[in-house]
Amino acid sequence: MDPILQVQNLVVKFNTLEGVVNAVNGVSYAAEPGKTLGIVGESGCGKSVSVLSIMGLIPDPPGKIVAGKILFKGENLLELDNQQLESIRGSRIGMVFQDPMTSLNPVLTIGRQIREAMTLHLGISREEARTRSLELLSLMGIPNPEERFDDYPHQFSGGMRQRVMIAMALSCSPDILIADEPTTALDVTIQAQILELTKRLQHELGMSIIWITHDLAVIAELADRVVVMYAGFIVEEANVYDLFNDPRHPYTLALLNSLPSVDQSRAHERLATIPGSPPDGIATFAGCPLAPRCHFAVGRCLHQNPGLEYIGSDHKAACWVDIQTGKEL
Amino acid sequence: METTANLKGLPSLEGIEAPPLTFFQLVWLRFKRHKMAVFGIVVLILLILYSTLGALFFTEADANITDTSIRLSPPSAEHPFGTDPIGRDILARTIFGGQISLMIGFVAVLVEVFIGVLIGAIAGYFGGVIDNILMRFTEAMFNVPQLPLLLVLGKVLADKVPPITIIGREFSGSVVVIIGVIGLTSWMGLARIVRANFLSLKEQEFVTAAHCIGTGNASIIFAHILPNTMAPIIVNATLGVAYAIINEAYVSFLGVGVLPPTATWGNMLNGAYRYIDSAPWLWIFPGLFIVLTVLSINFIGDGLRDALDPHALIDLN
Numbered sequence: 001m002d003p004i005l006q007v008q009n010l011v012v013k014f015n016t017l018e019g020v021v022n023a024v025n026g027v028s029y030a031a032e033p034g035k036t037l038g039i040v041g042e043s044g045c046g047k048s049v050s051v052l053s054i055m056g057l058i059p060d061p062p063g064k065i066v067a068g069k070i071l072f073k074g075e076n077l078l079e080l081d082n083q084q085l086e087s088i089r090g091s092r093i094g095m096v097f098q099d100p101m102t103s104l105n106p107v108l109t110i111g112r113q114i115r116e117a118m119t120l121h122l123g124i125s126r127e128e129a130r131t132r133s134l135e136l137l138s139l140m141g142i143p144n145p146e147e148r149f150d151d152y153p154h155q156f157s158g159g160m161r162q163r164v165m166i167a168m169a170l171s172c173s174p175d176i177l178i179a180d181e182p183t184t185a186l187d188v189t190i191q192a193q194i195l196e197l198t199k200r201l202q203h204e205l206g207m208s209i210i211w212i213t214h215d216l217a218v219i220a221e222l223a224d225r226v227v228v229m230y231a232g233f234i235v236e237e238a239n240v241y242d243l244f245n246d247p248r249h250p251y252t253l254a255l256l257n258s259l260p261s262v263d264q265s266r267a268h269e270r271l272a273t274i275p276g277s278p279p280d281g282i283a284t285f286a287g288c289p290l291a292p293r294c295h296f297a298v299g300r301c302l303h304q305n306p307g308l309e310y311i312g313s314d315h316k317a318a319c320w321v322d323i324q325t326g327k328e329l
Numbered sequence: 330m331e332t333t334a335n336l337k338g339l340p341s342l343e344g345i346e347a348p349p350l351t352f353f354q355l356v357w358l359r360f361k362r363h364k365m366a367v368f369g370i371v372v373l374i375l376l377i378l379y380s381t382l383g384a385l386f387f388t389e390a391d392a393n394i395t396d397t398s399i400r401l402s403p404p405s406a407e408h409p410f411g412t413d414p415i416g417r418d419i420l421a422r423t424i425f426g427g428q429i430s431l432m433i434g435f436v437a438v439l440v441e442v443f444i445g446v447l448i449g450a451i452a453g454y455f456g457g458v459i460d461n462i463l464m465r466f467t468e469a470m471f472n473v474p475q476l477p478l479l480l481v482l483g484k485v486l487a488d489k490v491p492p493i494t495i496i497g498r499e500f501s502g503s504v505v506v507i508i509g510v511i512g513l514t515s516w517m518g519l520a521r522i523v524r525a526n527f528l529s530l531k532e533q534e535f536v537t538a539a540h541c542i543g544t545g546n547a548s549i550i551f552a553h554i555l556p557n558t559m560a561p562i563i564v565n566a567t568l569g570v571a572y573a574i575i576n577e578a579y580v581s582f583l584g585v586g587v588l589p590p591t592a593t594w595g596n597m598l599n600g601a602y603r604y605i606d607s608a609p610w611l612w613i614f615p616g617l618f619i620v621l622t623v624l625s626i627n628f629i630g631d632g633l634r635d636a637l638d639p640h641a642l643i644d645l646n
Contacts, residue, residue: 057540061457090542097541103534107352107556117542152352168542 003030004175004208005054005093010068012049012058021281023049025232026068031176036202036209038223038240040216040255042278046232047212051178053078055095056085073175091121094169098181100161104153110164111149117171136167141197159190163197170201176208183218195221216259220244228252231279231289234308238315248317250296288320296321298328359636366632369625376622380427389498392421393590401608411610414600423614426592429500430574431622433508433593437573440512442566445519446555452520453527454550464524467517475514479576482510483585503588507580511573519565526558560637564630571626578619594619 012024024046031037039047052058054070056077070077072093077085089095097103105113114136115129124132130149137145140163153161162182169177179198183191195218202209211222219226219240226243228236228251236249247253257272276293279285288294291301300320308318322329360366396416404411410419452463483506490502530536531554539553574594580586581595589596594615601611 055541057537086543086545088543089540090544095538095541097534097538099534103538105535105539105553105557107559108553116539116544120543165538168538171542 003032004073005031005210006069006071007050007054008069008071010050010053010070011066012046012053013064013066015062015064016282019282022232022284023063023281024053027229027232027234029227029234029237031208031210032225033175033208034202034206035224036211036222038219038226039210039212039229040214040219040226041229042214044278044281045229047229048180050229051095051180051210051212054178055089055093056080056082087121090117090169090174091172092174093176093178094172094174095178096162096165096169096180096182099185100158100165100182101185103165104161106153109150109152110156114164114168114171117168121172132171133167136171137164139201140164140167141193142167158186159193162186162190162194166194166197166201170205170207173205174207176210178210178212180212181214182211184213184215191218198222216244216255228255232281233289233305233318234316235290235319236315236317237308238312238317242312242315246315248311248315248323249319250294250321250323251290252317253323288318296323296326300328356633356636360632363628363632363635365628366636369628369632372621372625373629376427376618376625377431380424380431383421383424384428387418387421387424389425391418392425392592393417401604401611403608404610410614411608413597413611414604414608419597419610419614422592422597423594423618426594426597426615427618428498429504429587429591429593430577430595430619432500433504433511433577433587434570434574434622434626437508437511437515437577438566438569440508441516441519441569441573442562444512445516445565446523446562448516449520449523450527450550450555453524454531454546454554456528460524463520467520470514470517473514475511475576476579478514479507479510479580480583480585482506483580488588501588501591503586504591507577507586511576515569515572519562519569522561522565523558526561527554530554530557564634564637567626567630567633571623571630574619574622574626594622 006028007030008028010024010027011022014021014023027046027050029037029039039050041047049058049063053065054072054077058065065078068078072088077088080088104110111130111133114133115126118124118129118132119126122129134145134149137148142148142160142163148156153164156164162185165182166177183194186194198209198211199222201207209222211218213219223240225239226237227234228243228249230251236243236247236252238246238248243252244256247256251274254272254274258274260271274293278293279289286305287302288297288305291297294301296319298321304320306318306320308316311317320328394417396412398416399408399412400414400416402408402412402416408418408420410423412418413422448463448467452460452467483503486502486506488502490505492499492501493505494500527550536549536553539549544553577586577593578595578598581593582598584596584599587593587596597615598612601608601615604611
């Protein structure tokens with residue numbers, strides 16, 4: 001099936017006082033209809049920047065999309081003007097943010113905010129938009145939508161607000177939903193509810209989802225395909241089963257090892273961590289960006305950055321070393 | 330839920346649950362605690378009623394009748410506030426003068442808020458070159474001395490601007506000039522406040538979220554960000570009314586503001602200084618009205634500032 005959205009060789013840089021930050025360095029991924037693409041990585045690895053580029057929301061200055069293409073149904077979003085982008089944002093592509101506490105306008109009722117995208121894009125009257133908003137709210141599992149419609153965001157709990165955000169993003173039945181760590185700010189029970197809800201909605205509406213997170217457990221629950229990012233590079237890409245069963249990049253392996261286990265035999269072990277911290281993106285380093293933190297690093301890693309290569313029919317990784325044998329490839 | 334409550338013989342929650350307060354209910358609750366501000370509101374409403382309902386008992390012609398035979402007569406049953414040096418009734422003049430003074434205060438502030446909000450919002454939202462140009466312009470405007478400008482323009486333009494009629498009352502050109510000059514020279518502080526608030530609000534996630542549903546810039550500025558910065562605008566505008574009234578009184582007192590025979594509280598003081606001892610009623614009544622108005626508006630402004638600021642500590646006693 002043709003992907004709905006393709007990001008190709010995207011390069012994004014930020015000009016700061018300390019120097020140029022290379023936030024995203026030639027990243028490519030694709031979202032297929034009805035499937036969920038997970039993007040994993042620690043803070044500052046370029047996950048959010050790459051999806052904000054899709055929405056055309058990189059603040060410029062200081063940000064700049066230097067190279068690459070973002071193809072949405074074959075059309076390069078980077079070549080559209082602001083007006084054309086506005087007609088796609090919210091109607092064809094929906095987005096949900098990390099913090100539901102700050103992503104709703106505190107002085108407007110939630111009804112007013114849900115209605116907005118529909119009156120903007122669908123050309124329907126306020127009354128119709130209200131009826132559809134109420135349907136959406138009940139679809140999101142919000143009790144008494146009629147009564148809650150004219151409430152303000154502060155009258156909602158975090159989980160309820162995130163449901164409202166998802167309702168807003170889905171109000172025009174977009175082809176693709178981009179979710180930027182939408183469950184990070186929520187507690188685990190609410191997180192589970194939101195994941196359940198998302199899976200149900202995807203099943204009912206058949207949309208494509210790009211789900212950004214640093215939580216591998218969420219990825220395991222939701223994603224069909226996973227992209228692992230580190231320092232603005234994609235270091236591994238695979239379907240979700242291969243990634244968990246057969247990680248091929250030292251960083252993916254380290255991430256999996258740092259998950260707490262419910263297994264009794266490992267319960268008393270100290271949780272594994274990844275030594276050091278990720279590069280700040282300013283210093284240019286010829287080698288693999290993970291090399292200083294990597295147990296497997298060999299001489300070559302320090303002066304040559306491995307490209308993302310197929311290592312199986314459907315599995316790509318960027319590493320000079322076969323981590324199963326510890327030998328250089 | 331209800332059935333469990335009934336089974337246990339407990340009263341249902343119906344009627345006990347209070348709906349949450351709206352923003353304005355909350356502000357009113359806090360405002361009420363500010364005794365002086367409530368006093369200010371009462372006085373201001375009385376003053377507005379005085380100058381509007383007063384027109385039911387007198388006509389503007391009554392306020393302008395000159396009768397030198399009763400010039401400078403002290404307060405009496407027939408002329409409760411006395412008469413001025415050419416025999417006009419001061420009570421009637423304070424009524425019609427009040428209309429002009431209050432109107433100048435409110436309309437000048439409308440002009441001020443319109444310009445200040447527009448410039449501040451656009452500068453803060455777009456930033457960059459636009460911000461730079463608008464803020465340099467704002468700083469340049471700060472350097473325009475307001476009072477000399479009022480004096481000069483009041484004198485030069487007063488008879489060139491045609492009178493206008495609003496709700497059945499004719500206002501002379503000098504009133505329009507005063508409103509224009511006060512409005513055009515006092516928006517800069519407000520523009521800076523609005524810009525500063527926009528600078529921080531535009532970085533908020535809900536603005537990004539609004540972009541994400543395809544909302545245009547104009548709608549983001551006026552429908553999404555502006556309502557978040559209403560509090561400082563309201564406070565600033567309130568205090569601006571008092572400032573405009575004072576300014577009008579000042580230039581009218583010097584004889585170049587609103588020109589007679591149109592009365593304002595300010596130009597009623599013009600000439601009264603010659604009779605400070607001999608005919609105090611000339612300045613006591615218009616002066617009292619100016620002081621009461623400005624004082625009550627300032628109290629209201631203070632009260633609003635505290636009521637609109639969620640962090641303000643209000644003495645519960």
